[in-house]
Amino acid sequence: MEASEAQYAEFEEKVKRTVYLDNLSPQVNESIVKQALDQFGNVKSVQFIPNYLESKNVPQCALIEMENPTEVNAIVSDIAQKPFMIGGMPRPVRARKAKMEMFDDRPVKPGRTIQFRWLEPNDPDFEVAKKLKELAKIHAVEAEYVLKKQLEDEEKLEKQHQESLKATHKKYKMIDSVIADGTTRQLARGYHLRVADD
Amino acid sequence: MLHPEKMNMEQDSEFKWGERLGVGRTNKDVRFYRSFTFQGVEYSLYDSVHLYKTGALETDIGKIIKIYSTATEKKVRIVWFLRPAEICNFLGDYQPHWKEIFLASGEGTGLSNLNPLEAIVGKCNVVCVSEDTRNPRPSKEEFRTANYFFHSTFDVDRRKILQKFPDQIYGIKVEKYFNRRKQQSLTRMDQAGPSNVPSNSQLDKVVAYPVKNGKPSSKSIRIGKESESRRPEARPSSVPSNSQLSKVVLCPLLNVKGNTVDPLLPPVSTPDTRSYKKMKTADSRLPDIDKSGWFKPAFWEERLRTAEGNGTLVLLDNLDPSFTSSEVQGLVWAAFKQMVEAKMIPCTPFSNPRYGKAFVIFKSSDDAETAIVELNRRCLTLADGRPVIGTICRGTLKVPDKTSRFYGHLTIDKHRLKSQREEMRKAVSTSHFAQPNTVEYDMAMDWCLLQERSDLWWKALYQDHEEEEKEIKKLGEQKVKFN
Numbered sequence: 001m002e003a004s005e006a007q008y009a010e011f012e013e014k015v016k017r018t019v020y021l022d023n024l025s026p027q028v029n030e031s032i033v034k035q036a037l038d039q040f041g042n043v044k045s046v047q048f049i050p051n052y053l054e055s056k057n058v059p060q061c062a063l064i065e066m067e068n069p070t071e072v073n074a075i076v077s078d079i080a081q082k083p084f085m086i087g088g089m090p091r092p093v094r095a096r097k098a099k100m101e102m103f104d105d106r107p108v109k110p111g112r113t114i115q116f117r118w119l120e121p122n123d124p125d126f127e128v129a130k131k132l133k134e135l136a137k138i139h140a141v142e143a144e145y146v147l148k149k150q151l152e153d154e155e156k157l158e159k160q161h162q163e164s165l166k167a168t169h170k171k172y173k174m175i176d177s178v179i180a181d182g183t184t185r186q187l188a189r190g191y192h193l194r195v196a197d198d
Numbered sequence: 199m200l201h202p203e204k205m206n207m208e209q210d211s212e213f214k215w216g217e218r219l220g221v222g223r224t225n226k227d228v229r230f231y232r233s234f235t236f237q238g239v240e241y242s243l244y245d246s247v248h249l250y251k252t253g254a255l256e257t258d259i260g261k262i263i264k265i266y267s268t269a270t271e272k273k274v275r276i277v278w279f280l281r282p283a284e285i286c287n288f289l290g291d292y293q294p295h296w297k298e299i300f301l302a303s304g305e306g307t308g309l310s311n312l313n314p315l316e317a318i319v320g321k322c323n324v325v326c327v328s329e330d331t332r333n334p335r336p337s338k339e340e341f342r343t344a345n346y347f348f349h350s351t352f353d354v355d356r357r358k359i360l361q362k363f364p365d366q367i368y369g370i371k372v373e374k375y376f377n378r379r380k381q382q383s384l385t386r387m388d389q390a391g392p393s394n395v396p397s398n399s400q401l402d403k404v405v406a407y408p409v410k411n412g413k414p415s416s417k418s419i420r421i422g423k424e425s426e427s428r429r430p431e432a433r434p435s436s437v438p439s440n441s442q443l444s445k446v447v448l449c450p451l452l453n454v455k456g457n458t459v460d461p462l463l464p465p466v467s468t469p470d471t472r473s474y475k476k477m478k479t480a481d482s483r484l485p486d487i488d489k490s491g492w493f494k495p496a497f498w499e500e501r502l503r504t505a506e507g508n509g510t511l512v513l514l515d516n517l518d519p520s521f522t523s524s525e526v527q528g529l530v531w532a533a534f535k536q537m538v539e540a541k542m543i544p545c546t547p548f549s550n551p552r553y554g555k556a557f558v559i560f561k562s563s564d565d566a567e568t569a570i571v572e573l574n575r576r577c578l579t580l581a582d583g584r585p586v587i588g589t590i591c592r593g594t595l596k597v598p599d600k601t602s603r604f605y606g607h608l609t610i611d612k613h614r615l616k617s618q619r620e621e622m623r624k625a626v627s628t629s630h631f632a633q634p635n636t637v638e639y640d641m642a643m644d645w646c647l648l649q650e651r652s653d654l655w656w657k658a659l660y661q662d663h664e665e666e667e668k669e670i671k672k673l674g675e676q677k678v679k680f681n
Contacts, residue, residue: 004343022547023649025604036629049544050499052595053513053555057603061546078631083642086629090641091606094649101519101545101554108522114529119577119585128674129577129585135670136516136553136587139663143550146659150652154605157648161641165608168637 005110011103016069017044018098019076021086022061028087036086037064040078041071049102054144057151063098072097090161212237215267227269234265234272239321241265244374246324246346249276249317256281256537259299259322259346263370265315272315277368277375278302279324280352283537288357296531299324299346301375303360303367304353310368324348326376330363333376340377498541502557506591509563512570513594515587518580519545519554526556533578534569536560547653550660552667557591566590583671606645 021033030046037043044065051058066072076095078084083092100106119126178184188194216233233242241247241262248257260276267273279301282294302309325336325344341347350361363372505511517526526540543555560566570588572578578586632639 020547023606023645025607027604032629039629049546052499052502052557053543054548054596057605058548059604083632083639083646084629085632085638085642088607090608090632090638091645092632092642092649096547099545101542101551104523104542104544106522106542108524109520112525114521114525114532115581116529116533116586117579118533119579121576123577125579125583125674126577128670129579129583131670131673132583132667133516133577133585133587135663135666136585139550139553139666140515142659142663146655147548150655151605153648153652155603157644158605158608161606161644162608165637165641 007107008110011107012100014065015098015100015103017067017072018063018065019072020061020063020096020098020102021093022059022096023091023093024060024062025087025091026060028060032087033062033064036084037066037075040066040075042067049104054147058147063102213272216240216242222266225268229267231265231267234315236315236318241318241321244378246279246322247276247318248320248322249313250319251317256283256539257319257322259324260310261301261324261375263310263368263374273312274315274318275310275368276313277310277370278308279346279348280308285352285357285359288352289359292359295347297344297346299348300350300352300359301326301348301367302354303351303364304355306355308354322346328361328363328376330376332363332373334379336377501559503595505559506593506595509590509592510560510566511591511595512558512560512566513589513591514540514556514558515553515589516584517542517554517556517586518582518584519551521554521556523556526558530558530569534565534572536565536569548656550663552660552664558588563590583674608641 019037021037024033030048033046034043044067046062046064048060048062051060066075076097079093079095083090084095085091086093119129212235214235215231216235217231219230219232221230222228233240235241243262243265246259246261248259250257259279259281261279262274263277264275265273266275279299281299282289285300323343323345325340325347326333326349327336327341327347328349336344336347350359351363351367352358353360363375365372367375502511514526521529521542523541526542527538530536530538530540538561539559541557543549543557545551545554549555560569567590570590573586573588580586632642
């Protein structure tokens with residue numbers, strides 16, 4: 001059915017009040033996202049964008065429809081300024097304004113017709129089209145490679161963080177233990193320092 | 199996704215009978231109704247509806263001519279509309295419009311069936327444009343907004359398209375099948391009550407037949423569609439041909455008998471496919487209705503996977519990203535004369551903003567392969583010169599996996615950090631902004647940095663891609679000049 005002007009306009013409005021979130025953990029579900037964004041306004045609907053083609057390690061992304069565009073703007077600017085955690089840390093989520101192409105059920109733009117033609121192998125444009133096809137395939141492979149690299153980088157960063165966290169943790173444990181076994185008090189006495197017990 | 203039981207409950211709470219018309223003559227358990235509300239939509243007698251059978255590519259369209267409930271089931275009697283593809287062997291020279299469907303008439307297989315009410319997935323706007331004097335003409339607006347129209351019937355017995363409407367179809371006056379009169383009064387509707395429908399007594403017998411597991415509440419929508427929507431009815435009837443066979447049998451039966459070339463598929467070298475320079479317009483309005491609301495995402499995914507298994511799933515690449523699913527459907531119809539189901543793959547900031555992709559489910563793996571061969575032999579180019587790429591999906595779909603690795607969420611033994619424990623638990627289950635005086639904040643900053651960098655490299659990559667594409671296009675233009 002030809003989408004009427006009104007329907008399309010309605011969809012455009014919906015896009016404007018929708019925020020796109022990515023870098024979401026696979027453990028995050030609809031209710032968690034809803035809970036997380038409810039503090040910014042009124043979440044109307046949450047829709048995860050399914051990922052059928054890319055590596056399964058690509059984080060989840062979701063479209064969240066809010067009450068109005070003002071709320072969307074607030075979310076986008078707040079999350080850009082301060083790292084925002086949903087369902088885990090320290091990797092923050094990212095928020096952007098939603099775009100039309102992110103919706104798989106978008107209506108047809110009224111008045112638009114799609115034009116196409118078949119190029120036979122003897123057509124002068126055939127070679128160009130062929131080359132463009134090849135190029136598109138190469139681009140897809142390149143994009144795949146970049147994505148792989150990105151995931152590797154993410155993994156590296158995680159490892160690095162894990163290490164530093166362990167180190168920090170160890171440090172705190174040590175401090176804990178020296179306080180607990182009285183070493184601090186002994187040392188304080190030795191150096192004539194006053195150590196508060198609390 | 200909703201839990202099936204939850205869906206059940208919702209469905210039950212969303213279901214409401216409308217006005218009751220009467221009870222069966224011999225079996226008092228049978229109750230006839232004029233309308234009902236199902237999943238928030240009110241359906242009345244003589245409404246056109248879509249019915250869906252799991253696994254089918256297209257819905258079946260029919261008119262509700264009877265609504266009733268037995269002790270255990272809710273049933274609707276449907277007189278079918280036939281899509282051109284279903285009767286393609288009997289079309290002869292007739293070139294149907296893509297919006298055109300045919301009302302079944304005559305007596306025999308394919309005219310009508312009893313269906314569980316749950317098989318209905320939505321209303322369908324069908325107008326009758328017949329010149330018949332009994333038919334109120336639709337307004338232009340009505341015609342424009344209609345999903346389908348019909349102006350002839352298909353006699354399922356003689357297997358012929360008839361322009362002239364019979365006086366009765368399945369014992370119902372033909373006026374009921376025409377457009378409704380604007381001022382159509384309730385009294386007119388009353389005539390349609392079961393009391394003067396000749397087949398009434400037959401209906402009463404329905405209850406005598408085994409009904410699949412007795413509890414109505416145990417029937418979820420899915421079950422209804424999967425196993426029962428076309429269950430052949432085994433009820434004895436005074437008109438045996440009417441009811442012994444289900445509609446499903448119709449198509450193969452008709453196809454086998456008329457062993458002719460499918461007129462819907464033009465031979466490869468029809469004149470209009472040869473017009474090189476002239477751009478053709480794909481009728482984007484082809485896909486009849488917005489089906490997106492019908493299927494929960496999980497449902498679509500399930501069908502994607504089945505289609506991949508059957509070899510009917512094709513991934514179209516290098517489409518205009520602004521295409522919509524229905525436009526892709528229209529494109530495939532115009533280019534391959536194949537009725538398919540298409541869905542755009544949503545763009546994400548990671549995906550190349552210039553390559554639109556769509557999943558297309560063909561009716562058979564042969565159709566899919568023919569289309570791919572055609573795509574590879576020739577080039578299907580769009581208005582901006584981009585050639586469409588198609589591949590049959592085999593093992594392309596990634597299996598969703600809850601174990602998939604997500605980098606960047608760390609956990610530490612919470613018992614050690616007693617002071618932070620409560621806070622952390624809350625933080626993990628909900629959400630928070632990182633505070634600048636924490637380790638978390640520093641780490642988050644690292645992540646932000648990485649995210650920014652990744653944005654930059656994607657941008658750079660796609661810029662490169664664009665330039666490469668431009669160069670090739672330029673080459674092409676130069677060549678044209680030399681020629």
